Amino acid sequence: MLYRAPRGTSDILPQEQAYWRYIEQKVAEIAELYGYERIDAPAFEDTKLFARSVGEDTDIVKKEMYTFEDRGGSLLTLRPEGTAPVCRAYLEHGMKNLPQPVKLYYIASIFRYERPQAGRYRQHYQFGYEAIGDDDPALDGEVIDMAWQFFLSVNLRSLSLQLNSIGCQKCRPNYVAALKGYYASHTQELCSDCKTRLKRNPLRLLDCKKPSCQMVADSAPRSIDFLCPECADHFSRLKRYLQLLDLPFVVNHHLVRGLGYYTRTVFEIQPEEGGAQSTLVGGGRYDDLIEELGGKPTPALGFAAGIERIILNLKKQKVAIPTLAKPRVFIAYLGDEAKEGAIKLASALRGAGIGVIEALGDKSLKAQLRQANNLDVRYAVIIGEQEIKAGTVILRDMTSAQQKSVPVSQLQGLLK
RNA sequence: GUGAGUGUCGCCUAGCGGUCUAAGGCGCCAGGUUGUGGCCCUGGAGAACGAGGGUUCAAAUCCCUCCACUCACCCCA
Missing domain, CATH: 3.30.930.10 (Bira Bifunctional Protein; Domain 2)
Known part of the structure; x- marks a missing residue:
């Protein structure tokens, strides 16, 4: 890579x-x-x-x-x-x-x-x-x-x-002074990091993770008292x-x-x-x-x-979150004439606010439907030579595997 | 900057000196006859084994360096 x-x-x-x-x-x-x-x-x-x-x-x-x-x-x-x-x-x-x-x-x-x-x-x-x-x-x-x-x-x-x-x-200066004073008498118990913190940034002494330093910090002066x-x-x-x-x-x-x-x-x-x-x-x-x-x-x-x-x-915590919306319709076609119909149909559906994915290339219907299945789409719309002549499309419900021929004019309503 | 562990197809994993120009599963692609998915079957693409040096007759397999990833420290959301 x-x-x-x-x-x-x-x-x-x-x-x-x-x-x-x-x-x-x-x-x-x-x-x-x-x-x-x-x-x-x-x-x-x-x-x-x-x-x-x-x-x-x-x-x-x-x-x-x-x-x-x-x-x-x-x-x-x-x-x-x-x-x-x-x-x-x-x-x-x-x-x-x-x-x-x-x-x-x-x-x-x-x-x-x-x-x-x-x-x-x-x-x-x-x-x-x-x-x-x-x-x-x-x-x-x-x-x-x-x-x-x-x-x-x-x-x-x-x-x-x-x-x-x-x-x-x-x-705060009063507090920092008190803290330094306290820690100055405990230097031998501190880790090396804390020794440098004492000089550079005394407040940070308090949240050192080492257990031995925690013990020292536990008895240290508290900021709210100052x-x-x-x-x-x-x-x-x-x-x-x-x-x-x-x-x-x-x-x-x-x-x-x-x-x-x-x-x-x-x-x-x-x-x-x-x-x-x-x-x-x-x-x-x-x-x-x-x-x-x-x-x-x-x-x-x-x-x-x-x-x-x-x-x-x-x-x-396995919190359930809403899934993002994705197209519900896949359009498959057979032949050049049907492809042109598919392109126009996809555009019309999107214009109506319906998400559409179109097939591409010159694939078999089987391959197109396989793609529809992988895309996890609700409906497949199939357009072939016969449908173009008849002014219809095949509307296939991908979950129930039921399909029927419907007039193009009714398609949009059925997809709502 | 320090320390430890890891590094093989997109993902997961096998291999641990020769039979590896690397195997399997998932995924992907294509077929299983004429216009139909998901199961099943068949086939295909896809990694010179993190990179570069060694050692060896021979290295994915051993050694070194580097890089990256993971985790911890420092520090921080």
Whole structure:
């Protein structure tokens, strides 16, 4: 084989498309229900947009971006996440002049140069909802509710909703300092990865998977104990609203999220029987991001969900999804004259909204019907020399194997 | 970037140093007489055995390198 899809990418084949259609429809339905409108940003952006927003020190920026220089010398990057482009669009189009918050959603391909494994791809798809321009915890509740309702609507069950608050610019430094202090006295118990995390990104110490590090993390200071009064109030009101909505969240003190821009609320949704790359939804508040990108201080939040991972779980849970429509009629013909009749008939039927597949070439009727059978079509319409003369066709029901001669004029009605 | 496992027709699998210019099943195509499918029967197309180097009289079968896939780590949806 000369060419294959690049590593970490894959073709979404016809037999998979029903899942994609299903999810895209649900995403749009939920959006409509909550008043979110679709936005499609370009697949690549100025590299600096992601470097600034995601955080220079994150792995995404340091080693996972598809960055290239175009012929004009601009440094561009295939989007490694969906939030920054939406924020850029918010600023670029002056959306602060719209009624706030501005509520947007997207479905987009995402590119990250990582080693592929179960549930992780170099090109994959995420959808996300973003609400920009309000800091009311009720908005946090709404966004989390949307994520939860989405999964209810696609019939995925046994999910867990994890919640935490990591504070704001004012209170988080105190927490990080306390965390560092705590970990400094436990360095000898840490794995080598955690030793570097202690220097680079102390918050990430909390979700190391190694059991020995988990033990250390279990007794570590908790972010919610260091929240400033405003953040603490925000968090407790959010929890109140989530209770009102009957959302079964659990506060996870180890949940910190990887992207650099999060403030206050962070949350994830994952299967209860979680494997390695199992997180279905990750999101949270990013109150400083718009300002960081050059706008006025503007609170905002959102989440992103991985579509391939959702499909993986739909299959695992054997969720029944609607099948895609396909033509119900196959037209077979015998001879050149009949072929011309078949071409005209197919066109007329399609004009009436009836899906039709035509035979091709100069095959035996047997071969044509075999094809009809393989196409899993409901009816075969057969046209031969006799039918052309008589102005009729043979209508064959492929499931019952009953067939009868009918006038062409009546065919359309019989196929409805 | 690290570690482990895998790599034979579109799919699944047999072969594990000579009988393999590779076998079977599914699928695909065509026939089984004159204008008819799905079952059955017959036939056909389709892989130089991931790629490139070795070892050997001889390699799909042994060795090396690379590539890809799968899973895990890092990280993340």
